[in-house]
Amino acid sequence: MQTNFTPAQLADPHVAESEAILRKCVHCGFCTATCPTYVTLGNELDSPRGRIYLIKDMLENGRPADEEVVTHIDRCLSCLACMTTCPSGVNYMHLVDHARIHIENTYKRPLADRLMRATLAAVLPYPERFRLALKAARLGRPFAGLMKRVPLLKTVGVMLDLAPRGFAPPSAAPQPGVRPATTKRRGRVAILTGCAQPVLKPEINEATIRLLTRLGIDVVVPEGEGCCGALVHHMGREEQALVAARRNVDVWIKAADEGGLDAIVITASGCGTTIKDYGHMLRLDPAYAEKAARVSALAKDITEYLASLDLSRQEARNVTVAYHSACSMQHGQKITTAPKLLLKNAGFTVRDPAEGHLCCGSAGTYNILQPEISATLKARKVKNIEATKADIIATGNIGCITQIATGTQMPILHTVELLDWAYGGEKPASLEK
């Protein structure tokens, strides 16, 4: 794609990067067929190619974001299916990240939208605040239907609907310290405990620590780690995201330098995609660029790390699993076969739902901010999953777990919960029910 940026514009490294990305796009449109919003809405401006044109026009003309650009960029799930499909290697992720920062810096959203985004950014990344918010949601839930009919309160109503009915008490898993290997030691990793996940499903990190220590791996929970920054990063709140990234980089580099780390293990693929991008996010910060690149190189999804441990083959068990590959897993991190091979090796029968490349509509805060598109995608995803006639659903991202769980009666678990069970752990409590 031809571009017309001035030398003065290209002196800004963010613009220079976006220009290089834009120049790779050959307008072929292959990406439109696999874009969930184009498939759902049928509008070129809700396709990757359409959004690329809008971003190009906005950046090239040095214009503040306008309502049209914001509408179509907000509808993008950042699922990155377009990057998997694109034959020209267009890095849509970095382009749309830049567009979102530009929107945040130049566009004044309506008051209700600003308040909602500020609340999400102030609550979701902090487990204690998030836990309190979920408790408050119990009181507000009876009014959710009413709120959804009032434009100013619509997103609050949606949020109340999405809040889980029950959630577990705080777990010991995120407490700082070292969980030593319980068999012959063969490795040492740090684990990202995360922000929303340990509140919504603490059993995921508990299963991870049990499984890894049983396999001979010391698991370090470093003091001071927190939210990876993905939630605010996707809202264009770059400074808040970079503060989170720098804090985690400091914590993990300290842990790596003190005791050595083979990996930083991540159990939410949405977080994994962002942490693997820390090297890029902090590339212009001389104090952090090198350390952040080191952290990104150490970051591994739990299934990626387990695949390196050469686990023994288990006897077949009479359980069929529909494997839902989160977008951040398959498109963001390009991890496609490892989770399924691990499950098969552990004795499960694995089925692939149709249209596996399409997003379930969760996408961080997307299901709160874009409830209609999100609900359409969820219904489509659930239909495809239920058509597999599997017993249970497995996936590797807490966002997908909470989203899909609100659309089906099938039990849905994190892949690592099933692997922990297969390799000597208790049967997951959610399956006992």
Ligand code: SF4
């Ligand atoms: S990230 Fe997903 S929703 Fe956004 S343009 Fe690409 S395919 Fe479409």
Ligand code: SF4
């Ligand atoms: S597939 Fe790639 S090159 Fe083709 S229009 Fe989409 S982003 Fe551009």
